[in-house]
Amino acid sequence: MPIIYALANQKGGVGKTTTAVNVGAYLAEWGQRVLVVDIDPQANATSSLGIDKRAVPLSTYDLLVRGVSLSRVMQLTGRVRLDLAPASPALAGATVELVSLPQRESRLRQALAVLNTDEEQGKRYDYVLIDCPPSLGILTVNGLTAATDGVIIPVQCEYLALEGLSQLVRAIELVRRALNPKLRLRGLVMTMYDARTNLSRQVVEEVRRHFPGRVFNTIIPRSVRLSEAPSYGEPIISYAPHSAGALAYAALTRELLAGDGRYR
Ligand SMILES: Nc1ncnc2c1ncn2[C@@H]1O[C@H](COP(=O)(O)OP(=O)(O)O)[C@@H](O)[C@H]1O
Ligand SMILES: [Mg+2]
Secondary structure, three states: OOEEEEEOOOOOOOOHHHHHHHHHHHHHHOOOOEEEEEOOOOOHHHHHOOOOHHHOOOOHHHHHHOOOOHHHHOEEEEEOOEEEEOOOOOHHHHHHHHOOOOOOOOHHHHHHHHHHOOOOOOOOOOEEEEEOOOOOOHHHHHHHHHOOOOEEEEEEOOOOOOOOHHHHHHHHHHHHHHOOOOOOEEEEEEEOEOOOOHHHHHHHHHHHHHOOOOEOOOOOEOOHHHHHHHHHOOOHHHHOOOOHHHHHHHHHHHHHHHHOOOOO
């Protein structure tokens, strides 16, 4: 059975997609079979992996709303062991369409259930990373409900970083009680750290105080290379493998693997 994590935070621009894509790429590089599931209508994870969101034949929209199977939606990325369930702009309409569908909160979970059986024609994954949109709507609820091994929350090192986190924690608690009893907070990742400012350091301390033992030791620095890589459709591991951002995502992936009892 794969380890399934959702990357969630209702704030936009905090590093959810950057973390999903780059941790996914390092996991794959180190031998894990990885599926990135993009459920954000903006489809940034899809384009960050070099796939044109307007040209995907079937997307997570079809998976969630039309009940199309994962094996038909899934695409290869051109990177070994790294596959993608792409998003498309159509997903924006899913929020409305899902409302009238049965089990509207568990449709992604149902779509991924095939990964726990032997039916999926030979496709096995060690990790599934679900990249959620910047809201606490039905799409994110689907992500949290499908995340059998927990949620990873990227937090940007900026003023008011804690704002909104208690609301997110409450939403996680609600989903745990009603839909996914195994849902746990796998960890918070501090992103876009600027070593030149006291603010970044203070924010990390503050978040660690509020979530003792729940913040990954690895801190992701602000790095121009990380922000450039998506426009080339490449993860940092191939775009700028020696950059500070690459080293940080490698370290975060190592920390994640170790915590999961999977050593490289
Ligand atoms: N550590 C970082 N340093 C510099 N830019 C970053 C970093 N992490 C993310 N970015 C950039 O910030 C923007 C928001 O990041 P993204 O991962 O898309 O956030 P989210 O998915 O939470 O909306 C993107 O343009 C991304 O390239
Ligand atoms: Mg995103």
